[in-house]
Amino acid sequence: MSKNIIITGTSRGIGFELVQLFSKQGHKVLALSRNEKPISSLNFDNLTSFSFDLCKEDDYQKVVTFIKNEWQYVDVLINNAGMLLSKPFSETTLKDFAKVYETNVFGVSEMTRVVLPYMKNDSHVVTISSMGGIQGSMKFPGLAAYSSSKGAVITLNELLAEEYKETGPQFNVLALGAVQTEMLEEAFPGYQAPTTALEMAEYVFDFALNGNKYYNGKTLQVSNSTP
Numbered sequence: 001m002s003k004n005i006i007i008t009g010t011s012r013g014i015g016f017e018l019v020q021l022f023s024k025q026g027h028k029v030l031a032l033s034r035n036e037k038p039i040s041s042l043n044f045d046n047l048t049s050f051s052f053d054l055c056k057e058d059d060y061q062k063v064v065t066f067i068k069n070e071w072q073y074v075d076v077l078i079n080n081a082g083m084l085l086s087k088p089f090s091e092t093t094l095k096d097f098a099k100v101y102e103t104n105v106f107g108v109s110e111m112t113r114v115v116l117p118y119m120k121n122d123s124h125v126v127t128i129s130s131m132g133g134i135q136g137s138m139k140f141p142g143l144a145a146y147s148s149s150k151g152a153v154i155t156l157n158e159l160l161a162e163e164y165k166e167t168g169p170q171f172n173v174l175a176l177g178a179v180q181t182e183m184l185e186e187a188f189p190g191y192q193a194p195t196t197a198l199e200m201a202e203y204v205f206d207f208a209l210n211g212n213k214y215y216n217g218k219t220l221q222v223s224n225s226t227p
């Protein structure tokens with residue numbers, strides 16, 4: 001049965017692969033990214049994309065208008081967009097930190113907030129975090145803003161699951177380990193991850209459709225390596 005899926009951060013990596021997986025399976029997809037060119041080259045009748053910036057308040061209204069006019073409801077929201085900053089902490093400015101949190105925390109929060117009224121009791125909000133956001137996990141110099149922001153959305157997820165436990169939807173986080181993406185290359189140049197973007201996307205795809213039958217308010221560590 002076809003579902004209505006919103007995915008952020010779709011211009012590359014896991015997000016780009018997810019769009020194709022859902023579209024090929026016949027689901028209706030709204031793909032959101034600042035750079036819409038990679039998605040616009042895909043030819044799927046059930047795929048819509050437009051340029052979207054998590055840091056621009058006006059852009060959220062475009063999403064609401066689309067849902068109202070085209071879908072009426074949303075089955076799955078995948079908060080996949082993320083901003084990475086790799087910089088020594090002593091050089092990381094207030095603006096640097098704010099920019100990372102604006103995308104990785106406030107963007108997740110606001111996207112979830114505006115889509116929630118259109119979600120059903122069995123809809124699923126999946127937020128992509130990182131092993132770096134897990135308390136007690138291995139940490140790496142230069143990722144203070146990024147990894148701490150990924151920890152923040154884990155706590156946010158637990159709070160939302162509690163607040164909406166009577167009515168739904170369900171909220172879960174996938175804390176990913178190393179995946180061979182452009183973002184990983186930026187953080188750890190030359191490092192070869194054991195998992196490809198497509199392999200991880202296949203896991204996220206299945207979890208987004210089925211994971212909320214078994215989990216709510218949980219953070220699953222999806223990692224077979226360090227980092």
